[in-house]
Amino acid sequence: MTKLLISLALLSITTCLAQQIPYRQLNDGHKIPIVGLGGNHVTEQSIKDALDAGYRHIDTSLNYMGGASEAAIGKVLKETFKEGKIKRQDVYITSKLETEYHPRKQVSEGIKKSLTNLGLEYLDLYLIHTPASSNGTNITVGETWEGMIDVLKANLTRSIGVSNFNEKQLDEVIAKGVVPVTNQIICNPYINQNQILSYLNKHNITLTAYSPIGGTRYPDLLKDKKLIEIGAKHNVTSAQVALRFEIQRDIIVIPNSQNPKYLKENVDLFNFKLTDEEIKEIEALNKN
Template sequence: MYKLSLTLLAIILAFKCISADIPTRLLNNGQKIPIVGLGAGHVTEESVRSALEVGYRHIDTSLNYGDSEIIIGKVLKEVLKDGKIKRQDLYIVSKLETEYHTRSRVPEGIKKSLQRLDLDYLDLYLIHSPDSQPANITVGETWLGMIDVLKANLTRSIGVSNFNQKQLDEVIAKGVVPVTNQVICNPYVNERKLLAYADSHNVTLTAYSPVGGRAYPDLLKDPKLIEIGNKYKVSSAQVALRFEIQRGVIAIPNSQNPKYIKENIDVFGFKLTDEDIKAIEALNKKDS
């Protein structure tokens, strides 16, 4: 039977909503993050507007996602000016890229993203990938730069992306624990061990490609996910997303299709059973 730690279960039961009945996860610094967000690797003005209209408030982007930050910034400027959405209702995430990994250049990286987004601060800033770390710079040094921008109030939270346990240990040793580790995570690569490790350190896990993405393009055709979806009259994508949510994992599916954008956030009207969870866990294709 699938079991949650008492701490994680308490967090899930304590979910509160920011907008459109989207639950939030409580982060280790007391901030809250909507548990479902829009992965904005590829966006258009129309897709960002569509997401905001159906209730998304959490948007995840990066400096190297083409013009994503610029597009998001343009739409946010419009909706904030209209007054229908307030800045405090939004949760905007961006990432530090390789050329800014020296401690002294981290502020430069985040300020460039803020300029493109036309914002005064981010809600969360992540080191995008330790694998692209310059040979002469440790992730620990980069993390000190992240702490600098946190103290400068350029972001309300800091975290990492694509980090393994050893790399997480290195940044945790610097005295500020990342609020999240964003990794590829879905029923085919469920990151069970990394999730347990993160939970033990009060670090959330954020799943990119939670419905497969380019790495697992056939995930949504999986017979078991379809079977479970038919039982609840939902899609296989909604089953995959619900699987993450019930494990306390934050999910940021990416879509430009208004139908799927809406579908991806409509995952709170059903609940997977322990048997469902066990069956989905059995789909794992990675020793994780």
């Protein structure tokens, strides 16, 4: 009995401490939590820690960790649903179509593999991971997008989008009659993507920022003196400043970490606000 009471007390503390992450409306009417867990390096423990910290959005792909990312996410979700802590409709799961499934008829095979790995009946969001054609064949992004529309109509996913697309490639898929809900691209203070952001805003397509705190391409981002200086004023870290910079520009972020301290820090973004002047100073850090 005492054990049960202690567990209940701990559960309620976890619930109180977990962040409530705001949602953003997508152009197809669905909504997405504006902070998600990047899933290219996960363990079952880091996924559990993220859920405990309040994450309700996880980004993965068929080929992350050779399939082990989707498998680990699927295992944790199955346990979590069974415990009744979180229901399927409470989590937002994104996965991605890999190049070998780019021919229209193979798109459904790609998504079904991800659904099997994840143990889910539907995804919330399915993305074309990259516009590159497979094995030197000349499959256009338009053809692959038709396959994406097929799996949307078959209710295998709630929404569809793209990743690593430029404006020309976006024009080609929009011409097929369904506008992607998001374009997931690298974006952080060193590569702020202002140009494509105007295009995306014009078409009501969200920008999802990968490597929002630098990733492997900008390993020195968090050591930037300006980000540290602005963070000190708000009593937050340079990572929180980089993430908050994106959120204030209506950008969705999917930082990755396996460290419980960082996982909490990366969703603790809603108790401070950058000033317009600070946003301008951060925009001036752009290197692209």
